[in-house]
Amino acid sequence: MKMRYASRALIGIMHREMLRLVGQRGRLAAAVVRPLVWLGIFAVGFRSVLGLSIIPPYQTYILYEVYIVPGLVGMMLLFHGMQSSLSMVYDREMGSMRVLLTAPLPRWWLLGARLLANTVTVLPIVYLFLVLARFWDVRPPALGYLAAMPALGLAGLMLAAFGLALSSMIRQLENFAGVMNFVIFPLFFASTALYPLWRLEEVSPILAAIAGLNPFSHAVELIRFALYLRFEPVALAVCILALAVFFALGVWGYDPGRGFWARRIAKGA
């Protein structure tokens, strides 16, 4: 593989994803409005119900809005990752995935480039949300925004890789819509996005154990700690491991000798 060719392909894939996202104004608006609704309505309503003690990385008592923002950022990455993989199923059904997969580059590179493109395109939207969150007095240190970037990148890649693995196992768009509901909501609610682990332990140790194992929780914690200039090694390790596993599964699923393409029934053969 020549690196010059490979990097041109990567840039081409990124450019295409950017153009597609900019063209989908409704999706863009929803991506920003969705977490704002959670922050502006849900979080305000729950502020009085959920008292929070001082927990790392925070050094004082915090408002619920402050707690929930990293979780909402995780939700944005999760939704974006799932929508991107949904678009991969759509591309596969509509045929444009064939254009990608018949390019003279290794499949792992093409799929990795697609993941990276998906992640890079969502970052400006996440930062827009973080800036808007300042109106709700969610104000991490200025350097935290910079420190959060690698955490956002890793979490975004991990969630997009999860979507890639899912998309490689699902044959039709209709099936994927169902899986979205069975995946997004459990991942989101059984995590530390909305409630800290100690709160979950008080009400349900089983749910707390699930949330502790949920890679999405670790993605959220990685972002939360980075935003407040703290390093969370366990969350980092889990995110890297999950990214490797999901990506390997996705590449396996799209391998010409195994996985989806080999199993598929050729339509109109």
Added chain:
Amino acid sequence: MTALAIDNLSHGFGGRRALSEVNLSVEPGSFAVLLGPNGAGKTTLISLVTGLYNAQHGDIRIFGHSIRRDPLPALARLGVVFQMPTLDLDLTVGQNLTYHGALHGLSRREARERARDELERFGIGDRQGDKVRSLSGGLRRRVEIARALLHRPRLLIVDEATAGLDLAARQLLLTHVRDLCRNGLGVLWATHMLGEVEPSDQLVVLHQGRVHWDGRAGDLAPSAALEAAFLRITGGPS
């Protein structure tokens, strides 16, 4: 060197055999028509040739490179127009072509220049800035062929590209691709339309996953009698 060499290719899905012991070759500069009724195995064959998935038995070589063992140089020499439209409807014609160029290692400038040249050759140079969604079916097919030729492949595979096109659009596409053959491009043209076959073409008749005829179309039957010969081979009404 042979542009496309398929040796003893067999593939199945579950218990169903889609292709059985298929052998065929396409030389550079030749126009080979892969003719078969719906369900003959044409699309499966093309999916295997383009490396979308691997064949269970047999080998496929493109200019000597095995698609299974050495896929990257094989794919670099290959241009494909799939049966299913594969253009991004919400991007412009130019954006679709430069994306394809990037996937084949072309710089943006090279891709833009080649896109302009290819589109002009197809008489649609002025549509570069138009969204694909606004184009007719015939124009979209022309864009797809222009895109498949952008990286200057030496073998072009076209899967039922004329399905759904009117007579004039079909003729235009065929004439253009035949012209390219004269300049050395090898073409495998899959179709189920007998009207697209000329007597001098290499004709491969595929039926129920097997090759039933491989030779000059004119040797099978004169143009007027081709339909009867095809129906005889494929067991249709005579």
